[in-house]
Amino acid sequence: MVQLRSLAADSPSRRSHWYALGLSEEDMLKPKIAVVNSSSELAVCYAHLDGIAKIVKEAVRAAGGVPFEVRTTAPSDFITGAGKQGSYILSARDLVTNDIEAQVEAAMLDGMVCLTSCDKTPPGHMMAAGRLNIPTILVIGGYQASGMIGNEHVDLEDLWSGSIATRFGKPFPHDEQEMIRQAVRGPGVCAGMATANTMHCVVEALGLSLPGSAPVRANSEKMQDAARRSGARIVEMVNEGLTPRQILTPAAFRNAVATVLAVSGSINAIKHLQAVAVEAQVDVDIFAMWDEVGRKVPVLSAVRPNGEVRIEEFEDAGGAAAILKQLAPLIDTGALTCTGRTLAENLEAFEVIGPEIIRPLDRPISEGPSIAILKGSLAPESAVVKLGIRDGARPEYFEGPARVFDSTALALDAIENKEINAGDVLILRGQGLKGGPAMGGGGSIVLFAIDAAGIARDTAFITDGQLSGLCLKGLTVAEVAPEAAVGGPIGLVHDGDRIRIDVATRSIDLLVDAATLAARAAEAKGPKKAEGYLGIYQRDVQPMSTGAVLID
Template sequence: MFRSNFKPGSTRWAVRRAQWRSMGIREEDMHKPKIAIINTSNKLSCCYVHLDELCRIVEQAIRDAGGLPFEVRTVAPSDFVTSAGKKARYLMPTRDLMVNEVECMMEGAVLDGMICLSSCDKTTPAHLMSAARLNVPSLLLTCGYQVGGKCSNEKFDDQFFDIDDVYEQVGALATGAISEKDLTDMTDVAIQSPGVCAGLGTANSMHIVAEALGMTLPGNSPIWANGRKVKEYAQAAGKRIVELTQAQLLPRSIITEKAIQNAVMTVLAVGGSVNTVRHLSAIATEAELPVDVIGLYEKYGKDIKLLTSVRPNGPYRTEDLEAAGGTTAVMNQLRDFLNLDALTVTGNAVGDNIAHASVKNNEVIRTLNNPVSQRPGVAILRGNLAPDGAIVKLSAVPGELEQFTGPANIYEGEDEAIEALSQGNIHKGDVIVLRNMGPAGGPGTVFACSFVAALNGAGIAEHVAVITDGELSGLNRGIIVGQLMPEAAAGGPLAVVKPGETVQINFVDLSINMDVPQEIIEQRLQAWQPKPIELGGGSGSYLSQYAQLVQPIAQGAVLGKRRIHTKQVE
């Protein structure tokens, strides 16, 4: 019944049996479904330190349900730790490295199913991409968020801080608004538990996406990483993956065009991370779905309004969203728009999963008739600076600003921009252009989000716009437009905008343009040449390989895939 049950007497059967018998695996266990627990645990980051405990719970649940579990480790990046080297160039490439590692371990060993312990920003999309690519019975366990704490010193009187506050206050330090001791004191209290960054950054947003796609058990997001509830989900998920494997319910029956649509609508309603666009595009690509994900954000943005105001979009915290009913409650508010017949890992349809979900706090999760904003959380801008689209988190734009116009102030990296900020060379009214930082230009997508956070810490984020093809954080807030497509290194118009030229961003008609005639832009692009990138490590380094293989960001910046035809969204 299971593909892992090799023919007795064959070479593969004999050598594997010898290995497993030496490990204490019993004869009767060798005929059971063999389940990989994809464990991204490591001791580099608090995002992952609790996963070993959850792995043991999942492992026992798989055994109790009649399966044979095998823990499999993979690479696991943390946006705030493995961003330190080469200006964060390893972060995006590690997502795809993880997908390839899962493929090697699952297909090389010919295992029957997998349960993925998903935590920080890149692991959840990588696990969804892996499930879509391999199409073996799969289930995600999203492993929860962290909480912050209170700080008391000469400046702060029991003021609450989390990692988002720490991130932004670097800018306050750069401008002299706080001292190094103040920042140090914040770091001592900002993280009080394991789990991913508080707020609707990319990690929590992708946890919500995983549930909206139907690839987690209902109610798995958001969830506190250090509580009883996440352990109960670990036990339930371990049992369910065995049932999925026995029933041969496959990911491509779940990750369908309808599921992608549901995920997009849910992101729009919660004001999720701008990075969900690229990750959902990558998931669709791996599932070989002819879906224009960017077009879906544009289509559903006309009807889906912002229903939550969770940081960085507003005052509420992730724990407030969980207490108010979480993803299932948000989706129930959207039921008139969702594809309620979409299949999920429960074996039931979305409509069945959310039927009894209720909103427990009507201020944290609003109705479509009483939204936080008439605008969606995320929107796509187009214009002569981004003919293939650019992404803005409308829910994080201050004061529902309608437009911003200013002169271009150009930097090739955020370190240079942060230095300019500290020297007083960035002024109110500027449009800061951070370019040649995309998947191909980095390569690997260079951090732009620390500069954006620094603007907030410096207190001028409401008066300065940032446009970039670099890596933004879902925690960023302000007048920020990211993922300009095509990216500068691929010959996008961002590459030829000049210092002082006027940039116009309109959040009502969703446009982004430079005040330069189209024929002049085309002349500049014809004369443009990409800049050589010096990465070190030789031509065989992973970043060098990535630079040769990475595909356009509109396709999810996956590796080595040919473009697939996409249907136009009506």
């Protein structure tokens, strides 16, 4: 049996504390397991996790371990994204990781089960797993139920886009109060293949959750069963000495990249995967891997917002396991998983239940890539474009004059006042890791406004900020690096400068000569200084090439 860290750290005073908590002499010799819970009464994304934690703890005890519930911050886009223009959303990802280190590592616990839910907890949990490198398994927190108005399905995407469209004189598609009541009908994350469900699929593709875990209806018997089995499995993993860095290999990351591309998932997965790799000390360049894998992987499923398939249908068709099964000829199925078996062994007896929902490679929804990495004189390091289903609905080549905005409010005013013309390239800058700080949500609001104004097909949109996983409107390029706040070329663009985007050549260029740009260099502005935790984040956050981690 593997030497337990908790025993190695034992001391009389430590045992005294644990006796007072009700532990027995026998318990002192058992594996000590952290049950990492982000339960919160603030957000429905996490509201059900106390019940799931109870199931996990009971399973840990039954398997011969001692569970300790550990709480972390609980970022939710629509709740904790209200303040500071959404800057707390991405920055909270790293708070989750540091919360776990400050409790689990400080107590030298032997393993952990992480209850992973809204967008930033899956990467935060995986980053902690890579950093601490103790046996870890993630339990997928599941997606929320949404409702119906008449015969029409209504979810949070409909409500959000409808609320922005009202600014442009368009009525809600249904009664506003009825939509508010129907859009979210229970606990869990947003329905659709937005960032949360994308990251849940990533967790399974990386091998850090039990097979068949993602996506899953929140609080369903299937989810509860996965929680129960994960509680038992973590004790076995501790006894086997199976740690995250044995699982988080380059092959595992390649499998995860292929999975996101096959479902046209959220572009946020790119930076999150890179951050996990950095924390796990895996020498992979996710951006380069993305470009390589993207040239091979087609789109195999069209879950909203990519198509009309609902997340329930995707789950019932086989979910992430079905995607991996269909991708098997293109990925490395020899990768080890938290089961102690390879991906190939996990998938051996699996059959795709819904081959029309999750297509085989010889019958894809569309050719790939669904997401591409661009580089060029406007983005010397990287930029990301989401193409989704490549059916000609959005252009893949665009050249036009820039319309430059340094704030979300100014961009929205220009759109509302019909100052953006067909052929323009709208640029929203100052939204990046340091400029936002932490990217915020301005880009998503502007993109939905462009769509609501009816100009998404006739313009292009570029930002150094991030986008919600729900965003798929027109030709949009996000996360331009270097960002404006650190002197990136996007900060030197003037109104009227010509911009060229060419997906075929993976390029994005500012068509201004070098001498002119050199003369503008003095115009570069640093970020407006943030305060409190956001000030710490702004000071310490590393470039996008690291996945925006806080460690140097």
